[in-house]
Amino acid sequence: MNAATAIFFVLAGLLVIASLMVVFLRRVVHCAIALVTALLLIAILFISLQAPMVGVLQVMVYAGAIMVLFLFVIMFLNPGALEQPSIAWWGLAVILSGLLGAFLVPLLSHYEASDNPVTSTELFGSPDVLAKSLFGEFVLPFEIASVLLLVAIIGAVVLGKREHGSDGAA
Amino acid sequence: MVPLNYYLILSAIVFAIGVVGVLIRRNLIVVLMSIELMLNAVNLTFIAFARHLGSMAGQVAVFFVMAVAAAEAVIGLAIIISVFRQSRTLDPQNMQLLKW
Numbered sequence: 001m002n003a004a005t006a007i008f009f010v011l012a013g014l015l016v017i018a019s020l021m022v023v024f025l026r027r028v029v030h031c032a033i034a035l036v037t038a039l040l041l042i043a044i045l046f047i048s049l050q051a052p053m054v055g056v057l058q059v060m061v062y063a064g065a066i067m068v069l070f071l072f073v074i075m076f077l078n079p080g081a082l083e084q085p086s087i088a089w090w091g092l093a094v095i096l097s098g099l100l101g102a103f104l105v106p107l108l109s110h111y112e113a114s115d116n117p118v119t120s121t122e123l124f125g126s127p128d129v130l131a132k133s134l135f136g137e138f139v140l141p142f143e144i145a146s147v148l149l150l151v152a153i154i155g156a157v158v159l160g161k162r163e164h165g166s167d168g169a170a
Numbered sequence: 171m172v173p174l175n176y177y178l179i180l181s182a183i184v185f186a187i188g189v190v191g192v193l194i195r196r197n198l199i200v201v202l203m204s205i206e207l208m209l210n211a212v213n214l215t216f217i218a219f220a221r222h223l224g225s226m227a228g229q230v231a232v233f234f235v236m237a238v239a240a241a242e243a244v245i246g247l248a249i250i251i252s253v254f255r256q257s258r259t260l261d262p263q264n265m266q267l268l269k270w
Contacts, residue, residue: 008172012180019184019207023191028199035203038184042210049177049221054229058213061236066206066243073247074199077254093193101186108178125220125229133226134233145237152241159248 007048015041028074032067039063050125177218185211198253198260202246209239 018041021034039062046055123129134142184207191204213232220228254260 005172005176008176012176015180016183016187019187022200022203022207023187023195028197031200031203035206038207039210042214045177045214046217048172049217051217051220051229051232054217054232057233057236061240062206062210066240069243069247070199070203073251077199077251077260090194093190096193097186097190100189101183104182104186105179108182109175124224124226129226130229130233133230137227138230138234141234145234148241149237152244156244156248159245159252 004048008045011041011045011048015045029071032070032074035070036063036067039067052125053127053130054125174218174222178215181211181214181218184208184214196261196263198250198262199247201262202243202250205246206239206243209235 015038018034018038022031022038025031025034039058043055043058043063046052046058188204188208188211191207192201195201195204213235216228216232216235220226220232250260253265257264259265
């Protein structure tokens with residue numbers, strides 16, 4: 001086992017533990033912190049997979065923006081009451097997800113990985129190459145994504161607006 | 171170099187954990203967090219295949235998944251806030267206005 005594999009196993013173990021903490025911790029804020037940990041570990045995995053640009057974006061967008069949004073909402077709503085777990089659903093859900101895992105893992109591990117993966121250049125995954133691909137081949141989805149984000153902004157503002165404000169103009 | 175299968179198995183495990191979270195948690199915010207976890211597991215698969223096949227298309231797909239996930243989180247949290255204003259609860263069991 002070389003160093004890269006050892007590092008991968010450390011990261012993978014930490015990622016699984018953090019994911020389990022997201023699901024099984026009872027306080028919402030603790031779940032959010034565990035999710036930040038998991039997202040940062042995934043960002044490290046991205047960087048180790050020769051995707052530095054996507055890794056940096058992962059830290060900025062997920063661990064930065066989205067998690068701050070989650071923490072804001074937790075702070076705003078202050079869900080102090082701990083939820084009561086129902087044992088029947090727990091058993092059913094764990095069994096179902098175990099089946100899903102038992103289905104997915106053999107399915108994916110039977111993928112015929114070619115022995116000699118494509119030897120990539122040093123530039124693979126750099127912002128330069130990513131941008132060329134993004135604005136060349138994938139420029140139409142890029143523009144559609146910008147429209148999607150605009151719709152999301154407007155939708156969030158409309159949904160977050162008070163129903164009966166002081167002014168009747170809206 | 172780490173084999174591709176290791177990454178695929180790891181992302182399958184994380185995805186299954188996210189499914190557990192969606193199914194068992196009775197707090198809408200944590201359900202949304204579990205969905206983020208599942209999206210990230212899929213992203214890991216995309217990046218692993220992009221590395222393995224030497225194609226940039228996987229990384230671009232992750233870029234778009236991130237954009238959609240950001241929009242989904244924003245809209246989801248806005249809906250949660252709106253629901254909380256109406257019914258003062260975050261428990262999806264209590265949201266049965268449309269239930270027949």
